[in-house]
Amino acid sequence: MADGVDVTIERLGAKGDGIAMRDGEAVYVPFALPGERWRVGTGEAIRLTDSAERADPVCRHFLQCGGCLAQHMTPALYRDWKRGLVVEAFRHRGIDAEVGPPVIVDAASRRRAFFGVERRADEVTIGFREEGQHTLVNLMECPVLDPLIVAAVPGLRSLARRVMVDRAGGRLVVTRLDHGLDVSFDNGRKDLSPHEKAEIGALAQKMGLARLVVGGELIVAAGRPTVTIGGAEVEIEPGLFLQAVPQAERIMAELCVAALPKSAKKVADLFSGVGTLTLPVARRASVTAYDSDKRAIAALDSAVRHAQGLKPVTAMVRDLFREPLSARELADFDAAVLDPPRAGAAAQAERLAKSKVPVVIAVSCNPATLARDARMLIDGGYRMGPVTPIDQFLYSAHVEAVVVFRR
Secondary structure: OOOEEEEOEEEEEEOOOEEEEEEEEEEEEEEOOOOOEEEEOOOOOEOOOOOEEEEEEOOOOOOOEEEEEOOOOOHHHHHHOOOOHHHHHHHHOOOOEOOOEEEEEOOOEEEEEEEEEEEEOEEEEEEEEOOOOOOOOOOOOOOOOHHHHHHHHHHHHHHHHHHOOOHHHEEEEEEEEOEEEEEOOOOOOOOOHHHHHHHHHHHHHHEEEEHHHHHOOOEEEEEOOOOOOEEEEOOOOOOOOOOOOOHHHHHHHHHHHHOOOOOOOEEEEOOOOOOOOOHHHOOOOEEEEEEHHHHHHHHHHHHHHOOOOOOHHHHEEEOOEEEOOHHHHHHHOOOOEEOOOOOOOOHHHHHHHOOOOOOEEEEEOOOOHHHHHHHHHHOOOEEEEEEEEEEEOOOOOOOOOEEEEEE
């Protein structure tokens, strides 16, 4: 074993690793592709042959930065792998799903970044961590993020020198809003003087920031911090959930609206958030939106009151994990939109399976829990339509999916 063992990669795993079989056991090789020969067991694996489907990375940080796992695949292999993640999730639940090709979002389109940030004297590191490590990779470029976010990084380093104590680390959340960037340093100083706040505010305004929050304290607010969803302006408080890519958000909304029955008058939006799907659907039908996040429901309610051209929308705070809508409560709706967090919506799916709702439109960021919930709906008498994967998180192992169930 000192000289290692040569293996041939047979397939790609769920996290993009190449998988070889040796003595009946799977051997996982990071960044390996099917058909390639690799030498393993010597510490760091050594690639002996190259697949014709190996591509040149599009970013200098690839293999070091943990933000991307799949820049080494050709577009065709990458699409097949992403689609396969959805196919396998349904197959695991005994469902032979019709899964279409993934809809892949444009590069440089992600509007929110969760950076790590560290300050050591005047040296500030901002970026993503190495895969499986605590080490930060200092961001110099990123083919995934909105260019406005990437361009702001030098200015963010200057801000970090002022708002963070020496030898401190934390999280930096940057979101592109309609009128600039929303920036939040989670671990900022609590002892900023009025003079320091004024200097920091001036720098933030020079950078064109829409809002700056340091350690939970609002430092700069330049106008209303809004994003436009379905033609309505939604005011986003720091930390509120948003879809990562506006293009993906629009695609999901278009698929949902297209799936509504022509005669639909009342729709339930389950796990509505700030109205990602509520607002587009409300152009067609009345919507009752449910979510456990009080701030999200308040933002949605405010957006509805200021929007034009919407059917009636009722926004309600309700924890659907603990208190799912019953079959009786669902009886009044012509369709239901189900867009839960990664954990899925097992309790609510169980109630839907017992309901008479004609159409259920499921949107998910986790194919595994989507397939689990789909199994309940199918067993309850629903017919499942084709699945549309949406690749919102480029070069990652994550994939969204939309599928429609009908009675």
